[in-house]
Amino acid sequence: MSESRQARPARWDVVVIGLGALGSAAAMHLARRGKRVLGLERFELGHKRGASHDSSRILRHSYHTPVYVRLTQEAYADWAALERWSGEQLVTVTGGLDLFPADPAIPMDDYTASLSEVGIPFELLDVAETGRRWPQFALPDGTTGLYQERGAIVPAARTTALMQKLAVAAGAELRGSTRVLELVDRGGHVELVIGDGLDHLDQRVVADRVVVCADAWTNEVLAGLDVRLPLETTLEQATYFAPERPGSFAPHHLPLWIWMDDPSFYGFPCYGEPTVKAAQDCGGPVIDTSDPFSRTAEPDAEMLERLASFVTTLLPEAGRPVRSIRCQYTLTPDRDFVMAPVPGHESVVVGLGAAHGFKFAPTFGRILADLAESGTTSSDVSPFGMDRAALVDPSYQAHWLV
Ligand SMILES: Cc1cc2nc3c(=O)[nH]c(=O)nc-3n(C[C@H](O)[C@H](O)[C@H](O)COP(=O)(O)OP(=O)(O)OC[C@H]3O[C@@H](n4cnc5c(N)ncnc54)[C@H](O)[C@@H]3O)c2cc1C
Known part of the structure; x- marks a missing residue:
């Protein structure tokens, strides 16, 4: 066993699952707050099978509800902070x-x-x-x-890689080609079974809190909690x-x-x-x-x-x-985000960008870190809970153009 393996904690403060833009941002914020963070990514870091690759994304104030417009004010401030931290x-x-x-x-x-x-x-x-x-x-x-x-x-792949770099610089351990195969809430702590890229069972990992940013694969990761969101993924x-x-x-x-x-x-x-x-x-x-x-x-x-x-x-x-x-959109029926603990499993926090989340990536990171740390945040996340009608009422009519 290498020295760095010996230095790994037996129990992590937070494990972040999925290292696209949102998970990388969460890992960065949590590590900068002094948390012992393990980030796990199924594919190699920077891969092109998810939603955070390629050159560019739009950042804008113009949105269809006041809650989103206010959140864009926070997003501009969070991007400015990221520019300060990175010098880029x-x-x-x-x-x-x-x-x-x-x-x-x-x-x-x-x-x-x-x-x-x-x-x-x-x-x-x-x-x-x-x-x-x-x-x-x-x-x-x-x-x-x-x-x-x-x-x-804003740059897409470049920002994602940059947030990973800042997370590691702040002490996070980020592992590519490591898939979470099982997530079990033990009440008080969360246990994960992880495998290498080939899904060979490898290791058990224990954490106080888990942040799930698995986008198209959110339901797969949450299956152990008996949670299933009505998500659709499109190939854009x-x-x-x-x-x-x-x-x-x-x-x-x-x-x-x-x-x-x-x-x-x-x-x-x-x-x-x-x-x-x-x-x-x-x-x-x-x-x-x-x-x-x-x-x-x-x-x-x-x-x-x-x-x-x-x-x-x-x-x-x-x-x-x-x-x-090509790139994936993972859509909720109301096109609204998920930024919330899983009801009944408060140690597990979910972030999902509903195919317009990149502009908010540093904001997701900050808010998910708040929710993982204390269960609350000063930002208005009231429309983004997991118990809203769009996510629990099977008769809810999906409307993706907003
Ligand atoms: C073409 C296109 C254009 C877009 N334009 C904009 C835009 O202009 N502005 C904007 O704000 N947003 C835009 N978006 C949306 C935005 O890019 C996404 O909301 C955002 O990138 C999602 O990031 P993510 O980290 O949640 O998802 P992803 O980047 O897909 O990351 C999820 C990660 O979880 C990993 N994972 C899954 N399961 C496991 C597991 N079991 N174990 C370990 N890891 C796992 C996956 O491998 C993946 O890397 C666009 C999206 C696309 C596709």
Whole structure:
């Protein structure tokens, strides 16, 4: 047995299960608070089978409820703290433009009322004014642009790796290729059976608290507690387009944009390379995640065609698609997060980002650390409990576009 193995505690303060963006953030926050933290990740750290890889994610204030808008204020502060701790610049402010067609499927009033209630400034732009500011857009008549100047891009894989680095620097032990096979609440402590990547039984681990950030595999991890959330996982696709004149798609020349209708699409200005990324929100098929090795990494031609036809109508000079990546969405029926202890098993805390959680990753980390430490948090997590109707009422009608 190596020296570092001998130094491992017999009982950890907190074990974090899943080291995508959310679990890495939780491990980082807990370790920085002096907790003895073990982070366990089924695949190699930084893998591409989950939801936290690739280049970029959107950070924005613009949301459909005041609770989310307030949480975005915390998110900007938490990203700023992460920048301070790491000495790295992570947030690239570009402005964000939510484009509502006439009679949109996603109600604009939800957004304007929520931003106004919290006191976040925004502008409403008609087609002429949007075209004057950003002539790259060819908008249908009657479109209204909700512009919020702090809309920003944050790096995805880079931030996840950075939070892992900060967690380790603060004393956490993070293990890749280590799968949690069983989780048992012993009342007072939690026992885990873990295996290597090949699922050979390996070791028992004991912790005071467990934080579960397993996203698409949350139910698999919680099975030992007899808990099953009504989650659906879809296999999404983001595509990079190569404009002939990338200069006019540079961050200071084009904002982030979201088409607020059904179907809903979104896109980025150039970020780190002379391409623009775009995707459909909830545009992919529902998949079975029980065998992650069967998930395809191949682009879907029909999804690509649907996206390309929309993008070239909205942004005629976006250019041709040059590559696509696949990524998972794990959705709750109301598209709201989970940030809560498991009812009846208060030692186990769950964090789930409902396919819009990356912008809140450092915030998830802080809040999950609060919940693991003391069972409470100063942030408003009241809509994100595990006993809400959307998660316990089988007749609840799923609505993913918000
Ligand atoms: C294409 C795409 C675009 C997106 N755009 C945005 C955006 O612009 N803004 C935004 O805010 N959000 C966005 N999201 C959503 C955001 O990326 C996710 O909510 C977030 O990355 C989820 O992180 P996670 O750590 O919960 O999940 P994951 O990254 O999937 O991590 C979960 C981890 O748990 C591990 N695991 C599972 N079971 C076990 C086990 N038994 N033992 C050990 N480990 C286990 C998995 O291997 C995995 O690594 C987007 C997502 C996608 C796919």
